Amino acid sequence: MNQFFTQKEALQKLEHFCAYQERCHAEVVTKLYSLKMSPDEIDTIVVQLIENNFLNETRFACSFARGKHRIKSWGRIRITNELKARQISSTNITLALKEIAEEYETTFDQLAEKAWNSILEKNTLKKRKKFCDYMLRRGYESHLVYDKVTTLEKES
Structure with missing residues (x-):
């Protein structure tokens, strides 16, 4: 062309x-x-x-964070890394993460329950590893993931 x-x-x-x-x-x-x-x-x-307000980096960052969190259930780490890859400033990344603060824990819990119950592995160690890998890949903080896996293990 x-x-x-x-x-x-x-x-x-x-x-x-x-x-x-x-x-x-x-x-x-x-x-x-x-x-x-x-x-x-x-x-x-x-x-x-x-x-002319067609381009606004803060608006983009907030919209991106809300969308990826609500639709793809991404965690803070993954959203932060994706925004950094798009050269978004750390100020805008902080503002974007505030957009998802209220629903973050609820989404995390729902995703964790769903993931734990969908893993059919009988071996507990393998199941734990699969669960943790999945949640970490989604961009959730390791301390949250490890606390949750311990809780879920006790419940089952």
């Missing part, structure tokens, strides 16, 4: 891109490079997107 865009066309395209779904700065810059825009044009367009 050898199509070249004027700065105005690229801005309109990116406004639509950002309006459709929350985006982080890195995604927008990558998209602009794919449209073969120069670094100066990219800077100008990003500034315009921020000024």
Whole structure:
């Protein structure tokens, strides 16, 4: 595709891109490079997107954290790592994690119960390992996971 865009066309395209779904700065810059825009044009367009409130890193981080926690049941560690990979500032990551604070424990407990009951392993050590690996992969803190596995083991 050898199509070249004027700065105005690229801005309109990116406004639509950002309006459709929350985006982080890195995604927008990558998209602009794919449209073969120069670094100066990219800077100008990003500034315009921020000024017109199409691009807002705090809003992106909060939306991302809420979505991944509610839909995929991710824990704080996984959300933090994913946001860092998208070059989100630590201030915005902290704000994003506050978004999920209220429901965090409930989601964790529900996911843990479901995971524990779905593991059919008879050997207790293997079952513990499978459970812990699963919960840690989901991004939950190790002290929470190990406390929960002990509780679940006593109950069963």
